Amino acid sequence: xARWESNARERLxxxxxxxxxxxxxxxxxxxxxADRAGLTKxxxxxxxxxxREVLFAGQDMHxxxxxxxxxxxxxxxxxxxxxxxxxxxxxxxxxxxRREFSARLRPVIAGNSELQERAAFKRGGLxxxxxxxxxxxxxxxxTASLAAELGIRAxxxxxxxxxxxxxxxxxxxxxxxxxxxxxxxxxxLDQRATTVRPGTPS
Amino acid sequence: xARWESNARERLxxxxxxxxxxxxxxxxxxxxxADRAGLTKxxxxxxxxxxREVLFAGQDMHxxxxxxxxxxxxxxxxxxxxxxxxxxxxxxxxxxxRREFSARLRPVIAGNSELQERAAFKRGGLxxxxxxxxxxxxxxxxTASLAAELGIRAxxxxxxxxxxxxxxxxxxxxxxxxxxxxxxxxxxLDQRATTVRPGTPS
DNA sequence: GAAGTGATGTGACTTGGTCCCGTCATCATA
DNA sequence: TATGATGACGGGACCAAGTCACATCACTTC
Numbered sequence: 001x002a003r004w005e006s007n008a009r010e011r012l013x014x015x016x017x018x019x020x021x022x023x024x025x026x027x028x029x030x031x032x033x034a035d036r037a038g039l040t041k042x043x044x045x046x047x048x049x050x051x052r053e054v055l056f057a058g059q060d061m062h063x064x065x066x067x068x069x070x071x072x073x074x075x076x077x078x079x080x081x082x083x084x085x086x087x088x089x090x091x092x093x094x095x096x097x098r099r100e101f102s103a104r105l106r107p108v109i110a111g112n113s114e115l116q117e118r119a120a121f122k123r124g125g126l127x128x129x130x131x132x133x134x135x136x137x138x139x140x141x142x143t144a145s146l147a148a149e150l151g152i153r154a155x156x157x158x159x160x161x162x163x164x165x166x167x168x169x170x171x172x173x174x175x176x177x178x179x180x181x182x183x184x185x186x187x188x189l190d191q192r193a194t195t196v197r198p199g200t201p202s
Numbered sequence: 203x204a205r206w207e208s209n210a211r212e213r214l215x216x217x218x219x220x221x222x223x224x225x226x227x228x229x230x231x232x233x234x235x236a237d238r239a240g241l242t243k244x245x246x247x248x249x250x251x252x253x254r255e256v257l258f259a260g261q262d263m264h265x266x267x268x269x270x271x272x273x274x275x276x277x278x279x280x281x282x283x284x285x286x287x288x289x290x291x292x293x294x295x296x297x298x299x300r301r302e303f304s305a306r307l308r309p310v311i312a313g314n315s316e317l318q319e320r321a322a323f324k325r326g327g328l329x330x331x332x333x334x335x336x337x338x339x340x341x342x343x344x345t346a347s348l349a350a351e352l353g354i355r356a357x358x359x360x361x362x363x364x365x366x367x368x369x370x371x372x373x374x375x376x377x378x379x380x381x382x383x384x385x386x387x388x389x390x391l392d393q394r395a396t397t398v399r400p401g402t403p404s
Numbered sequence: 405g406a407a408g409t410g411a412t413g414t415g416a417c418t419t420g421g422t423c424c425c426g427t428c429a430t431c432a433t434a
Numbered sequence: 435t436a437t438g439a440t441g442a443c444g445g446g447a448c449c450a451a452g453t454c455a456c457a458t459c460a461c462t463t464c
Contacts, residue, residue, distance in 0.1 A: 006442075029419065043443055045421065080391045113323070120322040121315070138395050142355070143387045149351060150391070153344070185345045186388040189282045189352070193340050208411075231450065245412055247452065 009047050009057075011037040016054040017104060025112040052118045055105060059122045063129035065090050066151075070133035079139045083151035084179055086130060090155065091171040094162070102163040127152045150186075154178035211249050211259075213239040218256040219306060227253075227314040254320045257307060261324045265331035267292050268353075272335035281341045285353035286381055288332060292357065293373040296364070304365040329354045352388075356380035 015036035019028040030051050034044045048054045069089035073082040094102075109115040130148035139147065158174035161167050167174070217238035221230040232253050236246045250256045271291035275284040296304075311317040332350035341349065360376035363369050369376070 008442080030421085031419090040444055041420090042445075046443080049421090051420065076394055078392045078394050116326075117319045117323040120326045121319040124318075124322045142359075142384055143390045145355070146384065146387050147391050149355075153347070153351075157344075182344055182348065183391065185348050186391065188345045189349050189385065189388065190280045192278055192280050210411080232452085233450085242413055243451090244414080244453095248412080251452090253451070 008037070008039060008043065012039065012044055012047055013054055013057070017101070017108065020055075020108045021104060025108060025115060052115055055109065055115065056118055056122050059125065062090060062093075063126050065093065066126060067129045067133040070130060071136065073137075075137075079134055079137075079143055079147035080150065080179070080183060082134065082137065083130065083147050084176065086133075087151060087155060087158075087175040087179060088172055091158065091175045094171050099163060099165070102159065103165060106160070106163060123152060123156070126155075150179060150182045154182055210239070210241060210245065214241065214246055214249055215256055215259070219303070219310065222257075222310045223306060227310060227317060254317055257311065257317065258320055258324050261327065264292060264295075265328050267295065268328060269331045269335040272332060273338065275339075277339075281336055281339075281345055281349035282352065282381070282385060284336065284339065285332065285349050286378065288335075289353060289357060289360075289377040289381060290374055293360065293377045296373050301365060301367070304361065305367060308362070308365060325354060325358070328357075352381060352384045356384055 012033060016028070016033045019033055019036060030044050031041050033051075033054070034041050037044075044054075048057060066086045066089070069086040070082045073085040077085065109119055127145070127148045130151055131144045134144035134147055135141075154175050155178075157178040158171060161169075161174045161178075162171045169177075214235060218230070218235045221235055221238060232246050233243050235253075235256070236243050239246075246256075250259060268288045268291070271288040272284045275287040279287065311321055329347070329350045332353055333346050336346035336349055337343075356377050357380075359380040360373060363371075363376045363380075364373040371379075
């Protein structure tokens with residue numbers, strides 16, 4: 001429990017996202033971000049270990065949440081059912097307030113390879129947390145990694161759709177649907193192109 | 203075609219890996235690497251866009267190779283067969299000379315999160331290249347991404363085994379086996395823990 | 405041999421990130 | 435009310451990564 005409950009972190013995140021959107025990630029210095037938030041470079045780096053992390057903070061909590069949900073899943077659940085439970089749990093923690101923020105975040109990350117690196121790393125961390133939790137349930141390799149991978153793919157797919165302001169479904173619904181699609185796709189890996197002539201893939 | 207055919211790049215890579223192994227990635231400066239290679243910091247940064255890239259250079263070639271092999275696969279091939287062809291192609295390009303180098307590379311990357319970030323990013327690049335190539339074959343989403351993902355997982359799994367000096371199988375054999383295991387695992391995603399009581403997962 | 409080309413060297417510069425220390429507001433306790 | 439502890443913030447020195455402009459040198463080609 002912080003004593004002043006200052007919103008320094010939040011101010012820094014907002015200032016950073018604003019500046020990154022306006023001038024790009026590279027063209028924005030840590031000093032600029034801190035200035036706009038009414039703080040200093042030192043304070044910025046006290047809150048975030050590096051400049052990129054200001055956009056990714058809080059992912060550790062997500063990893064713990066996913067792992068906890070998998071651990072808490074009923075014991076007869078299949079690997080994919082446990083992963084589905086984890087998706088239910090994590091998607092429920094995204095308030096609608098964050099949709100606009102998420103929507104602004106995506107192009108910034110897409111436009112900078114350093115941020116894409118960090119995103120790829122964080123993604124791996126989330127998948128690893130799920131994999132470990134599945135291991136603790138007794139799910140062997142490579143089933144555990146695979147189930148976790150499907151979960152992560154479903155999560156990001158649903159996240160993209162949810163962040164799109166035209167979307168009307170809930171994050172949870174989108175994630176469940178994405179996971180179903182992925183499960184169905186596993187059956188098509190050994191399937192030759194047949195009846196429907198696929199044009200450009202969607 | 204370089205005129206002097208100087209082996210500056212190779213000297214830099216070897217010096218870097220040596221120093222990273224000796225003192226760690228963080229504790230090694232670009233100047234040190236360049237010095238040991240008989241060159242300067244500027245020359246290092248001319249060959250590699252940043253300090254990390256000295257350990258990952260050449261991955262773009264691998265991405266092109268994977269994509270080309272998928273494109274060249276016979277047209278009735280299933281997605282996973284095309285991916286298998288890509289694994290055959292890429293594993294064949296790893297001469298046994300590189301085993302020791304690869305074995306030394308792994309712990310260095312494992313010991314530094316910046317390098318893990320870069321590795322995760324490169325991994326995504328390889329998967330993306332395979333996914334695109336599968337799209338061009340008419341494989342729809344999310345089947346294409348999934349097949350590519352299995353291919354990449356099989357590649358890295360086999361790479362780890364191949365880099366282990368106690369391993370006797372060829373890289374190609376290991377990759378094929380890893381892909382088979384992954385394909386088999388897709389059938390276990392909806393399967394409850396049954397007969398064999400799994401202890402610690404392997 | 406003269407001109408061109410590409411690899412390397414030199415040094416100045418910006419910025420990210422670390423570290424140490426000082427300041428100040430808040431809280432707990434006497 | 436005084437006092438000490440704690441935690442957030444500011445200031446500035448410092449190092450290393452990475453960029454840039456310019457000079458040099460080896461080798462090729464005409």
